[in-house]
Amino acid sequence: MRQRPVNLMDNPHADRVKRVAQLAGRSAVRNRRQQFLAEGPQSATEAIRAHLGFLKLSEPAQQMWPVGETVAEVYYTQRLIISHPDLFALVQQLPAHVFVAETSDQVLQAMSDAVVHQGIVAVVNMPPHSLQPSPGAELVAGIVRVQDPGNVGTIIRVADASGADYALATAGTVDIYNPKAVRSTAGSLFHLPVYTRVELGTFVASFQGRIFAADGYGTRVLDQTDSGMLNGPTAWLFGNEGQGLNDDELRLADQRVAVPLYGLAESLNVATAATICLYSSAMAQRRQDPSTS
Amino acid sequence: MRQRPVNLMDNPHADRVKRVAQLAGRSAVRNRRQQFLAEGPQSATEAIRAHLGFLKLSEPAQQMWPVGETVAEVYYTQRLIISHPDLFALVQQLPAHVFVAETSDQVLQAMSDAVVHQGIVAVVNMPPHSLQPSPGAELVAGIVRVQDPGNVGTIIRVADASGADYALATAGTVDIYNPKAVRSTAGSLFHLPVYTRVELGTFVASFQGRIFAADGYGTRVLDQTDSGMLNGPTAWLFGNEGQGLNDDELRLADQRVAVPLYGLAESLNVATAATICLYSSAMAQRRQDPSTS
The missing domain is CATH 3.30.1330.30 (Ribosomal protein L30/S12)
Known part of the structure; x- marks a missing residue:
């Protein structure tokens, strides 16, 4: 050619x-x-x-x-x-x-x-920042003020693998077009929409589904979460490495959900937590609906 | 003092x-x-x-x-x-x-x-390399010729978080005492035994439970895996970043299990795959046994 x-x-x-x-x-x-x-x-x-x-x-x-x-x-x-x-x-x-x-x-x-x-x-x-998420989606990965480009890239890659409709990054998140972030997506950046500079309150108000905050202090433990809860349209919020989600962000969520820690580890890396949350949702959504399995 | x-x-x-x-x-x-x-x-x-x-x-x-x-x-x-x-x-x-x-x-x-x-x-x-894994365990993370210190450290951290009895690293795996690997464990290295220079054949022959190979080409998909299968004592094998597990290593496993890819991603990072496999086992084991939940 x-x-x-x-x-x-x-x-x-x-x-x-x-x-x-x-x-x-x-x-x-x-x-x-x-x-x-x-x-x-x-x-x-x-x-x-x-x-x-x-x-x-x-x-x-x-x-x-x-x-x-x-x-x-x-x-x-x-x-x-x-x-x-x-x-x-x-x-x-x-x-x-x-x-x-x-x-x-x-x-x-x-x-x-x-x-x-x-x-x-x-x-x-670069896609225009004016593109913004649609309210209708089955599974969404919300990246909230995450700072490490490798973590952001890994979450985008997992969002792709878990079949999420899209990922979003709030203002205050590291630039997703940073070369290290792009490399960490291993090509997944081009597989699904990743919206940038998303205003979290606006997104949450319009999203047609449940908002779950991944939060180590959440009283609801993922393990005990009934599949009926995980089954519907869901947007997960994953917070900053050091501080997690702040109080204002947590208040936007319908539920604060903790990934269980069965050993002596005191915390999980945010990308690891996102992996478990997104895959738990993806698997629960497919178990309920045999037509997609 | x-x-x-x-x-x-x-x-x-x-x-x-x-x-x-x-x-x-x-x-x-x-x-x-x-x-x-x-x-x-x-x-x-x-x-x-x-x-x-x-x-x-x-x-x-x-x-x-x-x-x-x-x-x-x-x-x-x-x-x-x-x-x-x-x-x-x-x-x-x-x-x-x-x-x-x-x-x-x-x-x-x-x-x-x-x-x-x-x-x-x-x-x-450093613990003596002569310490070797015991055959009786509920959950084991097997690190097989993984080369990136960050991946090895992340797998050890997830093994800890998922409550694995121990992790093991075969000969040919990057040194787990490499500073970057140690840092990536975020302290988990000191929470559970991590056996080194393990001869895979010897371990598999003695292990009292199922051996699952995490393998992108596995015909059994984790999603469809019945909890009866995940429920018993299990050792997972996670392979090299580039080549995965080789034929000899795959033959040692009772089952080759793939993590499902629902989107357009063609593969998962080995630490991400390990996260999904270990947590799937940990959750299934606890669902079956209400006494530990």
């Missing part, structure tokens, strides 16, 4: 290289340019598949990652041709309006946030 | 400082000296509580972390006295045969593996 591009990029100090590298830095740059980086084969593959219309996305996810408009630029090193031939074949199918270039190792390293670059970097168009 | 020690350490190049710092490096050094580092308040607190006999450990865990013999040395900066007074109080209760010293920031940073030191480092005596 496209000619193999010439290797036009050998200079890690070229303006174009610097511009890409800036997207790995501060969120202000990403927000101003409305672009971010999908680094490495997993993330780049899913971004490109979204661009090509190869993913079976829900309609809201298609709005986030529109066919033909998701990927702006792709850079890769020659090694990718041998190490990931499938991905290289996808790159070759990108239409001509996407800028594609083979670069030297040095140039790709200069563009990459990773300690060792992984052979490919895609510049991706 | 002990005099507040003099601040004897201001020189980051002192021999003693170098010796401690070496324990953050290669596993060969740790194995030769049979010591490792517990860095940061969470890990150091639990190591010291084990030493003081303040943890309610099972008998096999007491063998790993004997009262009066767990901690060899403790170093902290003055800031810890204000930032973590409870921990400082524990440090002061350590008997005189434990070497305790207040150090400068520079010295603690030189000893630490972390990018920014967290105010305390304990030198801990």
Whole structure:
């Protein structure tokens, strides 16, 4: 579909290289340019598949990652041709309006946030922050002021795996387009809508279902939760690593639910707690409705 | 119980400082000296509580972390006295045969593996590798050639939280006494026995219960697993990040069990899969036996 591009990029100090590298830095740059980086084969593959219309996305996810408009630029090193031939074949199918270039190792390293670059970097168009969650959904992962990019990425990946309709991140959450967060999603960022800058009160008021706060001090223990409770439309709220959910946030929830701790551990990492909560809901919802199993 | 020690350490190049710092490096050094580092308040607190006999450990865990013999040395900066007074109080209760010293920031940073030191480092005596798992247990986390220290640490933390009797790591697994692995356990390393260099075939032959291999290609899906199956004594095997469990390892299992993927995600991180498997077992075991709930 496209000619193999010439290797036009050998200079890690070229303006174009610097511009890409800036997207790995501060969120202000990403927000101003409305672009971010999908680094490495997993993330780049899913971004490109979204661009090509190869993913079976829900309609809201298609709005986030529109066919033909998701990927702006792709850079890769020659090694990718041998190490990931499938991905290289996808790159070759990108239409001509996407800028594609083979670069030297040095140039790709200069563009990459990773300690060792992984052979490919895609510049991706950021979905507008104005896209906001719909009130009708079976399962939602609410990320509330979580600070660690790895935790945010892991929660998005688990939201995808558990079949959540979407994830949302409140203002005060670390930028989900931070390169480490994107990498931690392992491509799941492009599989479901992830709404940003969500105002929690507005969301809760409109959501048609139960709001559960994952809270270590919750008196309701997940274990004892009857499946009738887990079975309906549910939005989970997962709070900040250090402080959890604050009082205002807890008050927005219908129920505070604790993951049981059977051993001597005093707490769980927020991504681990989210895993247990989201999968418990996903499994309970499917047990009740044999048509989807 | 002990005099507040003099601040004897201001020189980051002192021999003693170098010796401690070496324990953050290669596993060969740790194995030769049979010591490792517990860095940061969470890990150091639990190591010291084990030493003081303040943890309610099972008998096999007491063998790993004997009262009066767990901690060899403790170093902290003055800031810890204000930032973590409870921990400082524990440090002061350590008997005189434990070497305790207040150090400068520079010295603690030189000893630490972390990018920014967290105010305390304990030198801990490594349990003998000759300690090996007992055949009788309700729930076991088997870590099989997992390479990422963060994943290994997270699995140990989840094993603790889910009430597993013990965890085990086969030869070929990353050193569980690697500083990053220890940190990722968030203190759980000192809560349950974690056996090392376990020969998988020997363990499986002696274990009195079912062996389940967590395997993305398993035909049995966790969701559909009847609670009768999950209810009995169970050892889970979790494999290498890239390749999973190999054919020889899979053959040792009674059942290959897949965590269901409801969305578009193609796989789960091994620590995420372990979380779902261990908690599914823990909850099923408790549902069947009302006496423990």
